[in-house]
Amino acid sequence: MTTTTHALEELRSSLPSGVVLTEPDAMEKYRHDWSRNPPAGMPLAVVRAENAAQVQAAVRWAAAHGVPVVPRGAGSGLSGGSNAVDGCLTLSLERMNAVEIDTATRVAVVEPGAFNLEVKRAAAEHGLFYPPDPSSYEICSIGGNVATNAGGLCCVKYGVTTDYVLGIDVVLADGTLVTLGGKRIKDVAGLSLLKLFVGSEGTLGIVTRAILRLVPAPGPTSTLVATFPTVAAAAAAVVAVGRQIRPSMMELMDRASVNAVEDFRPMGLDRDAGALLVAQSDAPGAARVEEAALMEQAFLDAGATGVFLTDDPEEGEMFVAARRMSFHAIEARGSILLEDVGAPVPLLPELLAEVAAIAERHGVEIPTVAHAGDGNTHPIVVYDAADADSTARARAAFDDVMAAAIALGGTITGEHGVGRAKKGALPDQLGPDVMALTRRVKDALDPDGILNPGAIL
Numbered sequence: 001m002t003t004t005t006h007a008l009e010e011l012r013s014s015l016p017s018g019v020v021l022t023e024p025d026a027m028e029k030y031r032h033d034w035s036r037n038p039p040a041g042m043p044l045a046v047v048r049a050e051n052a053a054q055v056q057a058a059v060r061w062a063a064a065h066g067v068p069v070v071p072r073g074a075g076s077g078l079s080g081g082s083n084a085v086d087g088c089l090t091l092s093l094e095r096m097n098a099v100e101i102d103t104a105t106r107v108a109v110v111e112p113g114a115f116n117l118e119v120k121r122a123a124a125e126h127g128l129f130y131p132p133d134p135s136s137y138e139i140c141s142i143g144g145n146v147a148t149n150a151g152g153l154c155c156v157k158y159g160v161t162t163d164y165v166l167g168i169d170v171v172l173a174d175g176t177l178v179t180l181g182g183k184r185i186k187d188v189a190g191l192s193l194l195k196l197f198v199g200s201e202g203t204l205g206i207v208t209r210a211i212l213r214l215v216p217a218p219g220p221t222s223t224l225v226a227t228f229p230t231v232a233a234a235a236a237a238v239v240a241v242g243r244q245i246r247p248s249m250m251e252l253m254d255r256a257s258v259n260a261v262e263d264f265r266p267m268g269l270d271r272d273a274g275a276l277l278v279a280q281s282d283a284p285g286a287a288r289v290e291e292a293a294l295m296e297q298a299f300l301d302a303g304a305t306g307v308f309l310t311d312d313p314e315e316g317e318m319f320v321a322a323r324r325m326s327f328h329a330i331e332a333r334g335s336i337l338l339e340d341v342g343a344p345v346p347l348l349p350e351l352l353a354e355v356a357a358i359a360e361r362h363g364v365e366i367p368t369v370a371h372a373g374d375g376n377t378h379p380i381v382v383y384d385a386a387d388a389d390s391t392a393r394a395r396a397a398f399d400d401v402m403a404a405a406i407a408l409g410g411t412i413t414g415e416h417g418v419g420r421a422k423k424g425a426l427p428d429q430l431g432p433d434v435m436a437l438t439r440r441v442k443d444a445l446d447p448d449g450i451l452n453p454g455a456i457l
């Protein structure tokens, strides 16, 4: 027997049958995340853990044999974070998906493989609400959300995943399981280690349980859809609203993304609009009417050519669905490089103008959608992967968009994480001192560098 075969035998015998996969065909679907960027390696094995003890056993085995561990939720990530590296152990949490609602403390106790949608549904059965809502909420796991500190459409009012994480169980690089935080609304005992793990993209530990804060379900929602002659006018409207209120949603689609959606699935959107804003208010009582009126006025003042207001939830959801669909629609146009850059909200117009200038300079198409209310944009560079010149121009544009965000005091990623796709630009944003500090933290928690090597750092 070779050393590898021997080691795999040891792994198999330490876990129940069916937990360890080693056949290339069976492992194929665990290799890439959604972005397929950069290309992934081939795992040595995939462990589909059923409980925390199995996660510990797998990590202990990996540590003993110096095998890299790539944690994996649902693989909907957009930065290559759960892409396999050659010879790794991919640790899938998909089978650990229990959700329990504690109505007395108003928390959800969730295993990492449960989908975001399942937590929302379980909370709703008790009149409660789990706000973080990535567009992918039907296909992404809570473990992945915690590991990327996922955002979404309602962050502008409700914040991001970390704002709802009260506790986690984490398996460390040596297989130790620690519990950080708990069902306590207030708790400042010790260093804030819990927050260190949220957004660490599987590089510091593997989340095996999360305790998530729930809030009372909001009441009815008003939806506004406004068309603008230009992206600049729409961005100016977002800034004007942001100075006055926090809507529960403020999403932007530019003309190219509106047209991509209409080509993909016709929804009656205005193909001639320079940009579209989809905004919502879920403020209680009369405040909702006031917020809707304020937004309508701000949109008109910024030059909106049309504003449509509805209190009908189904009609409102139709427009939100169009926005959620934009990523799939743009994906259908060719190969893509997906950005996640953000800037302080008042600089949103400058960021979007920079993106347009970069598209022009490199002769590439960059349809853009944005969680505009919190300054987080998704310029999507579309290119022809079969054409070397198109690929080179797309790559250059991708780098320039991140550089432009950094130059504006913004970020290379607002919610998707650095993963493997954006790590080249991280030092430019953080600078040498913060990079060195990040490296010290990583080395302290994972001295042998087995956890998700090549992600973030």
Ligand SMILES: Cc1cc2nc3c(=O)[nH]c(=O)nc-3n(C[C@H](O)[C@H](O)[C@H](O)COP(=O)(O)OP(=O)(O)OC[C@H]3O[C@@H](n4cnc5c(N)ncnc54)[C@H](O)[C@@H]3O)c2cc1C
Residues within 6 Å of the ligand: 033, 034, 070, 071, 072, 073, 074, 075, 076, 077, 078, 080, 081, 082, 093, 112, 133, 134, 135, 136, 139, 140, 141, 142, 143, 144, 145, 146, 147, 148, 149, 150, 151, 152, 153, 201, 202, 203, 205, 206, 207, 208, 327, 328, 415, 416, 419, 452, 455
């Ligand atoms: C159509 C579409 C729309 C999207 N919209 C949004 C959006 O609006 N907002 C947003 O934030 N994201 C969005 N995403 C990106 C993606 O859904 C999120 O990043 C999500 O949080 C990833 O969850 P996952 O379970 O798929 O994780 P994966 O892709 O499997 O993994 C993501 C990262 O988390 C790590 N990881 C996964 N589980 C664990 C764990 N239990 N412990 C430790 N590390 C772990 C992985 O190693 C990897 O680094 C979108 C994706 C798609 C395809």
